[in-house]
Structures are given as structure tokens and as C-alpha cells.
Amino acid sequence: MRQAALGFAGLLVVAGIVFMREAARLPTGWTASGPGPGFFPFWLATGFTLAGLAVLVRTWSSNHGQGEPFLPGGAWKRILVVFLPMVGVVAFLHYLGIYLGGLLYLLGYTRLVGRHPWPLVLAVSVGVPLALFLVFERWFLMPMPKGLVLESLLYGR
Template sequence: MEMKKADQITGVLLLALSIYIILTGLSLELWWGDEGPGPGFVPFWIGLLLSISSILLIISTFNKKYKVESGTFSKEGLKLLFTLTISAVAAGLMAHVVGMVISMGLLAGFLATFFAEERKIFTTIGILVILPIILYLIFQVALDVPFPKGILGL
């Protein structure tokens, strides 16, 4: 996607967000008598300033000369983003089944394999085994963080 188009789309989305913030600010109290601003006052102003900034951003896309660039978002980058997000969410959900330290070890092992150009089984196994131990020692033993424990009790 071209940067110009991307700026226009985000400008419109930010404008919509700012209108929502202004309306919510107005629905809360803006002032309460002589005692100063109410809970809606700051949201209202943030929304107003954000709407001005987004309009300026949209206007600037018509005047500004954009450098010719090959797409802002590369296919490879979006693939990385998608894989990382899905696997991180899956690891988070799995934490209640296999335990936090093991699910994070699995996540790191998977990502190390996925990110790598040359896949090495020993690296993956090393991460799968060593990382949960390190996380366990730092967070559970040293910092006493009560992680969700899975079926293995870890």
C-alpha cells in the first residue's frame, strides 16, 4: 500500500475516533459549577485536538510530495506479524492448559523455528528445554509470580 493512501485511511480512522471521544466527553459532565472541570472536560479537549490533527494529516496528504517507495507493508512483514500474533494468542490460551512457562517455551521454540532461515532442530530443542527452566527460576522461584499452572502442575 502506498504511504499516501495509508495516511489518508489512518487520518479518517483517527477523525472517527476523535469524534467518538468528543461525543463521549460531552455525554460526561464537562463542568461542575465553580469547582472546575468535570470528567468529560479532558476527553473533550483531547478529542478536539485529535480531530484537528487528523484533519491536518488528511489535508497534508494532498499537498505533500511522497517519495516513490515500494509498498509500506511488505508481504513478508505482514506474514511475520500475523504468525507472531496468532501464535502469541495461542500460547496465552494454552497457558491455562500446559502452564505459563511451558506454553511460553513452546511459543519461543515455534517462533525461533519460524523466523529462522536455516532451521536447526537442536536450537529449537534447546529453547524448548532451557527457556522454561530460566523463566521458572526467575519468575516463579525468585519473584514468586503465581503463574497459571497446567496439567503438569508447572
């Protein structure tokens, strides 16, 4: 836990320095139209970096969380089982879209993790995307990414 806390605080300090450099590419001083566009971000990034350093020093000087594991046993697996399919849905958005991707995600998760009976699994994983489709695409006319598969099914493209 302590190593994780130290590493994370270190990462924040590095990020802060990167932010400062990015902000400093624009004028950070007084310009013809008042404070330059880089002024606010630059000083914010400086404050962020300093706060990160303070956290780093305080974490270093305390023994809090020494020897504790960062995650309880088996938690890695459970987190990846939820998170990786999320990443998968977004990664394949171009092909599957939100509705088919959501259908597969619901199907897989309710069946494999929840071990619910098939009728419930099918009802939920077809019903939910269908309901969302009707609400967003039909009634509110807010187009969501439908994906190439659904588009070719719907419009024959």
C-alpha cells in the same frame, strides 16, 4: 502508501469523534469541585480530532508516497508468521499459560523459522520458560498465568 496514509488518518478522526462522545457523557464544564471529570478528556479528544483532520488534509494535498506499495514484497507473510503465534499464545493463555505457551512459541519459531538444530531448539525452548518460572513463581512469588494444563500437572487440580 498514500491510500494507507489517508485511510489511517481518516480512522484517527473517526476515533477522535468517538472519544469526544465518550468524554461528553460526563460533566465537561465547571462543577462544585472545579472542572468536571469530562473537561480534560473532552478538550483532549477535540484537539486530537482537529490534529487528525489537519493530518488528513495535509496528506490529501501532497503526493507523497504515491504509487509506492505499503509493504515490501513478502513482508505480509513474515509479519503474520511472527504476529499470529503471539495472538495464539494470548488466546490460549487460559489453557496453556505463559510458560507452556512460551515453550511452544519458542519451539515452533526457532525450529520452523530459524531452522536451528534440534538440541539448541530444545535447550532454548525448555530452558527459557523454566528459568522464567523459577524467577517469577519461586523467587519473587509473582504468579503469572500458568494455564489449566500446567496447574493440573503441578497441583493435580
